[in-house]
Amino acid sequence: MNRLQDIFAFSEDFPLVFTQAxxxxxxxxxYFMYAIVYRKKSVRSAYLFAVSLLFYYKTSGLFIGILLFSTVNDFFLGKAIYQSSSQLVKKTLVSISVIINLGTLCYFKYAYFFTDSYNSLFDTKYEVVNYLAQWANTWGSVDYFTVDAIILPVGISFYTFQTISYSVDIYRKQLKPLDSIIDFGFFVSFFPQLVAGPIVRAADFIPQIHKEIHITKAQFGNATFMILKGLIKKMLFADFIAMNFMDRVFDMPEMFSGFTNIMALFGYSLQIYGDFSGYTDIAIGLALLLGYKLPVNFNSPYKAIHCGDFWKRWHISLSSWLKDYLYIPIGGNRNGTVFSYVFVLVFVFLGSYAALGYAIAFYIAVTMAILLIVTLFSPKLAWHFNRNINIMITMLIGGLWHGASWKFVIWGGLNGLGVVAYKYWRKISPYEHATVWLATVWKIAVTFLFITFTRIYFRGNSMDHIDRFYHAVLTNMDWTNALIVLWEYRLVFIVMLIGYITHWLPYRTKDWLETQFTNSHIVIKGLISVIVAIICYQTYAADFQPFIYFQF
Structure with a gap:
């Protein structure tokens, strides 16, 4: 009984995570209780909403209040948008929804980023103060909340984007608002995907709330397969190689050879894929067990043949969200706006300043400004800018979504340049339309190397940390000891090799394995599940290993 109380009570040190018993x-x-109530739709929604709130409370404590605020706010704004007959009122209400949601997200996620950037640029010494906590302490007459720090609530980037899309889709007349706040709360807080996605569109999920639920044998088998696959990705291909190799290298890159640092970077590409897609697989499997279908979030991203293809395969729910709610509204590939030019100019200057210093950033910004002025007199050059500037904005904001740091903006910008560069390369590429397998392998290899090496800006703790990585790579490759490194970490590299081989298996092979498991006898399923559990927990460390995307 004490164990159950601990599981269902909030603890900062022991949040509910898919990899823990x-x-x-x-x-x-x-699930036992769900089997009793799932046939009654209203009771089912209320039950899963309550369970989801409990799950989030167990994960985030009193930050549940932010989730409830977002839920109530957008439920009533959605109704008001739908019921209004005035286009001006509709625009005002949807703007209020976007401003409140993005304002909340910026307050919790970007307060330090904006303050530090301002201090660095203007040589000031402003400090972040948690005015919300200060107000709460005054209102409650207690000093419960810390006022000198703003803590990022888990999952806020995900559920904020969901509620924004709900209001915008109602404004676009693509969706009718829900009548029940319980149903809406269930949509926003559905616990399998609440803290790390995938980002669910209301148009895709809401129809499932009102349908009859029948969990077939095939669905159960498919759900179990997804969960086991996710556990293997997370605990074996992500956590094991991170704890036994990569974390040591990335903590002190200067203490290792350039070769070791590069191998760690290749390991990180597997880790972050295993970590994030592993979470998504488990979330999809859990949702299927409950009778709901979540969107596919990964499609073998390291099979991508160019950078744009990669972003159609990686974190698909975010990429499609940014396309529909940012890229297309600001002009898509048709035209740039004053906002587009100013935004890119400012971000390029600040990003260059963070990475390279003021002098170089100034010259880069001046060069860009001159080019933008030239576009006023050159329709052809303006056409090229207009086709690509919004791609850069989308990728820069996508980078910033991942983390409140200029290194994430630089990472997003590099990927944006990768997307743009391919658009021109494909016009002159000698093998763009080649069908031989060697050409495809070459495209995949080049894309994978680009994605992997830009990830140092994702993994590095700071710009100084990234500089130390580059210094080790450029000055101390130490090829003579490469075989020693491979031998000393042979188990890690064997696991990495298996991970990449399974990722690059043909789709038909993966589908065949899933079909065989789904159609197998329940005893076989049970036996495989036990084997997977033993393998995963044999590699499991005592240290808590959160999912990487919890921080976003």
Whole structure:
């Protein structure tokens, strides 16, 4: 009984995470109750909403208030947008929804980023103060909240984007608002995908709320397969290689050879894929067990043949969200706006300043400004700018979404340049339309190397840390000891090799494996599940390993 109380009570040190036994005890209890109530739609929604709130409270404590605020705010704004007959009122209400949601996100996620950037640029010494916590302490007459720090609520980037899309889709007349706040709360807070996605569109999920639920044998088998696959990705291909190799290297890159640092970077590409897609697989599997379908979020991204293809395969729910709610509204590939030019100019200057210093940033910004002025007199050059500037904006904001740091903006910008560069390269590429397998392998290899080496800006703790990585690579490759490194970490590299081989397996092979598992006898499923559990927990460390995307 004490164990159950610990599982269902909030603890900062022990949140409910898919890779811990506590979560599966939690899920077993809620699933037993769900089997009793799932046929009654209203009761089902209320039950899953309550369970989801409990899950989020267990993960984030009193930050549940932010989730409830976002839920109530957009539920009533959605109704008001739909019921208004005035286009001006509709625009005002949807603007209020976007401003409140983005304002909340910026307050919790970007307060330090904006303050530090301002201080660095203007040589000031402003400090962040948590005015919301200060107000709450005054209102409650207690000093419960810390006022000198703003803590990022888990999952806020994900559920904020969901509620924004709900209001915007109602404004676009693509969706009718829900009548029940319980149903809406269930949509926003559905616990499998609440803290790390995928980002769910209301148009895709809401129809499932009102349907009859029948969990077939095939669905159960498919759900179990997804969960086991996700656990292997996370615990074996992500956590094991991180704890036994990569974390050591990235903590002190200057203490290792350039070769070791590069191998760690290749390992990180596998880690972040295993970590994030592993979470998504488990979330999809859990949702299927409950009778709901979540969107596919990954499609073998390291099979991409160019950078644009990669972003159609990686974090698909975010890429499609940015396309529909940012890229197309600001002009797509048709035209740039004053906002587009000013935004890119400012971001390029600030990003260059953060990475290279004021002098170089100034010259880069001046060069860009001159080019923008030239476009006023050159329709052809303006056409090229207009086709690509919004891609850069989308990728820069996509980078900033991932983390409140200029290194994430630089990472997003590099990927944006990769997308733009391919658009021109494909026009002169000698093998663009080649169908031989060697050409495809070459395209995949080049794309994978580009994605991997830009990830140092994603993984590096700071710009200084990234500089130390580059210094080790450029000055101390130490090829003579490469074989020693491979031998000393042979188990890690074997796991990495298996991980990449399974990723690059043909789709038909993966589909065949899933079909065989789904159609197998329940005893076989149970035996495979036990084997997977043993393998995963044999590699499991005592240290808590959160999912990487929890921080976003």
């Amino acid at each position: 506590d979560f599966w005890i939690f899920f077993a209890v809620l």
